[in-house]
Amino acid sequence: MAARIIQVKVTPRARESSLKQMADGTWVAKLKSPPVDGRANAELVALVADQFGCRKAAVSIKAGASGRVKLVRIDGE
Numbered sequence: 001m002a003a004r005i006i007q008v009k010v011t012p013r014a015r016e017s018s019l020k021q022m023a024d025g026t027w028v029a030k031l032k033s034p035p036v037d038g039r040a041n042a043e044l045v046a047l048v049a050d051q052f053g054c055r056k057a058a059v060s061i062k063a064g065a066s067g068r069v070k071l072v073r074i075d076g077e
Contacts, residue, residue, distance in 0.1 A: 004074045005062065008048070012040045019047045041065060048072055 006027050008019075014030035021027050029047060033039040041061055049056045052074050064070035 003076070004052075006048075006072050006074070008044065008070050008072050010040065010044060010068050010070060017043060017047060019051050041070075044070070044072070048074065 008027040008029050010029045010031060012031050012033060012035045014032060017030060017032045019027060019029045029044055031040045031043045033043040045056050045059045048059045054074060054076060058075040060073050062071045062073045
Protein backbone atom coordinates (compact mmCIF):
# COMPACT_ATOMS: atom_id res chain seq x y z
CA MET A 1 0.00 0.00 0.00
CA ALA A 2 1.36 3.36 -1.01
CA ALA A 3 1.69 6.27 1.33
CA ARG A 4 -0.26 9.42 0.59
CA ILE A 5 0.88 12.96 1.37
CA ILE A 6 -1.63 15.76 1.75
CA GLN A 7 -1.13 19.46 2.40
CA VAL A 8 -3.27 20.81 5.23
CA LYS A 9 -3.86 24.44 6.21
CA VAL A 10 -4.53 24.56 9.95
CA THR A 11 -6.54 27.03 12.02
CA PRO A 12 -6.08 26.45 15.78
CA ARG A 13 -8.49 27.58 18.51
CA ALA A 14 -11.56 27.10 16.31
CA ARG A 15 -15.04 26.72 17.75
CA GLU A 16 -15.38 23.18 16.34
CA SER A 17 -12.90 20.65 14.99
CA SER A 18 -13.24 19.73 11.33
CA LEU A 19 -11.26 18.52 8.33
CA LYS A 20 -12.55 19.34 4.86
CA GLN A 21 -11.25 19.12 1.32
CA MET A 22 -11.78 22.25 -0.74
CA ALA A 23 -12.79 22.28 -4.42
CA ASP A 24 -9.16 22.86 -5.49
CA GLY A 25 -8.01 19.72 -3.65
CA THR A 26 -6.40 21.40 -0.65
CA TRP A 27 -7.36 20.35 2.87
CA VAL A 28 -8.41 22.76 5.65
CA ALA A 29 -8.39 21.72 9.30
CA LYS A 30 -10.06 23.69 12.07
CA LEU A 31 -8.81 22.55 15.47
CA LYS A 32 -10.18 23.31 18.92
CA SER A 33 -6.76 22.85 20.51
CA PRO A 34 -4.31 25.72 20.90
CA PRO A 35 -0.88 25.39 19.26
CA VAL A 36 0.79 24.68 22.61
CA ASP A 37 2.86 21.63 23.57
CA GLY A 38 1.92 19.83 20.35
CA ARG A 39 -1.76 19.58 21.26
CA ALA A 40 -2.98 20.98 17.92
CA ASN A 41 -0.70 18.60 16.01
CA ALA A 42 -2.01 15.64 18.03
CA GLU A 43 -5.58 16.68 17.29
CA LEU A 44 -4.74 17.02 13.59
CA VAL A 45 -3.27 13.51 13.50
CA ALA A 46 -6.44 12.14 15.13
CA LEU A 47 -8.69 14.01 12.66
CA VAL A 48 -6.74 12.80 9.63
CA ALA A 49 -6.75 9.20 10.92
CA ASP A 50 -10.51 9.38 11.42
CA GLN A 51 -11.08 10.94 7.98
CA PHE A 52 -9.04 8.30 6.14
CA GLY A 53 -10.05 5.34 8.31
CA CYS A 54 -6.60 4.41 9.54
CA ARG A 55 -4.74 4.21 12.84
CA LYS A 56 -3.19 7.34 14.37
CA ALA A 57 0.18 5.56 14.19
CA ALA A 58 -0.13 5.56 10.38
CA VAL A 59 -0.37 9.38 10.27
CA SER A 60 2.66 11.63 10.67
CA ILE A 61 3.48 15.29 10.11
CA LYS A 62 6.37 15.40 7.64
CA ALA A 63 6.83 19.17 7.35
CA GLY A 64 5.46 22.31 8.94
CA ALA A 65 5.00 20.99 12.47
CA SER A 66 5.32 24.53 13.86
CA GLY A 67 3.56 26.32 11.00
CA ARG A 68 0.03 26.74 9.71
CA VAL A 69 0.60 24.76 6.51
CA LYS A 70 1.63 21.15 7.09
CA LEU A 71 2.50 18.15 4.96
CA VAL A 72 0.86 15.08 6.44
CA ARG A 73 1.80 11.53 5.45
CA ILE A 74 -0.78 8.75 5.64
CA ASP A 75 0.64 5.22 5.47
CA GLY A 76 -1.26 2.15 4.37
CA GLU A 77 -4.64 3.43 3.30
